[in-house]
Amino acid sequence: MVSTKNHSHKSLEENPVYWVEMTKKLDDFRLYFGKQEIVPIMIGGMGVDISTAELALEAARLGGIGHISDAMLPTVADRRYDTDFVKTKLTQYKYNLENADKTGIKFDLGQVAEATRLHVSKTMEAKRGSGMVFVNIMEKLTMNGPKETLTVRLRSALDAGIDGITLAAGLHLGSFAMIEDHPRFCDAKLGIIVSSLRALQLFLRKTARTNRLPDYVVVEGPLAGGHLGFGMDWAEYDLRTIVNEIHQFLRAEKLEHIHVIPAGGIFTGSDAVSYLEEGATAVQVATRFTVTKECGLPADVQQDYYKASEEDIVVNGVSPTGYPMRMLKNSPAIGSGIRPGCESYGYILDANGKCSYIDAYNREVELHPNEKKISVMDKTCLCTHMRNFKLWTCGHYTYRLKDTTRKGEDGKYQLLSAEHVFKDYQFSTDNKVALPD
């Protein structure tokens, strides 16, 4: 069970101080990058192509910040732009399909660059409105060559004109150095997601040499979706406490111009206002947008998100990244024993060409030599299942999504528009959520 201190909506109801703030709305605040004025709502990156270009573009059109994700962009490009990056890779490595050793499977850096440039530039060309589009780049996608692949991903996104990069899923101690000689190093907005003050301090210390501070820090608490920057003791932590520690540190170091952007469990406009009143300059949100038409999740999967009860949402260790991950417990990926998809994908292969799913899979194959279909319970093939939307990663408050819409006579919940959810965050007061027309 999660302790009540983690339920920000509960503390809003219980703590009279917050009642005063509830008459305020998020639209009373603005986030400033230099002279640029932004509605302080950032839709977080959700890979693989869950935070689509369409979703990010809506956020930008409405004056906020949207994220695309650079996770598995070669396959995303194949689906969107009719390229054949995955087929080319599979053809090259087909001979290795039955081999347990995946160390020889390398990414073609030229293709990674091309896929990134394609997705980023097509998105940026379509951008309208006064907001921004950033890209979420996860360090944990080590791609059997962590340094060279990450360098190409970061630089190609800048080449293609992205407004900003959010460094995610990792400490990123070397990431600024990878782009410090890029002509857009200073003009693009750069930020990092951290889940502790310590992670932020480490990042600042290691990147001090580049003379470039991050423009913003997303502070992601334990109720967020996707991989968590905590151990299995995540429920012991509380977003507000971590955010306050980071504010105090930045003030003491005279670094308060770095924007602090809390994330994880901010479900209503009033939740968001409570953080802005305390010094945050924007919030990052995601879960509420998973049930929008612009989100990349298939419509039937979105119904599963709506239907979920609190008990259906689990944090487990099946991700081969080593980070705990929150997901719906009926995700088809859990217990699936498919053959590792490294010849096509291979994003989790570490610097030595290893992935813990491969080990788990090979162990089960050895234990059940005569079985055609095996099951692997402790790990999952993250690449294949995320690519096929079979791993339903979600935020803690997914079980509240049903209260944000209407249920039709056919038993189906109505999908929302990104604009509706965005505006609900922007204009709602008194901890209310507006239902669609």
Ligand SMILES: Cc1cc2nc3c(=O)[nH]c(=O)nc-3n(C[C@H](O)[C@H](O)[C@H](O)COP(=O)(O)O)c2cc1C
């Ligand atoms: C379905 C889903 C997928 C996500 N995938 C990623 C990801 O690929 N990279 C990342 O940094 N954060 C990811 N996140 C975290 C969000 O970007 C965001 O920080 C967080 O979920 C905000 O909390 P909320 O969902 O309670 O609003 C994901 C969240 C969700 C709900």
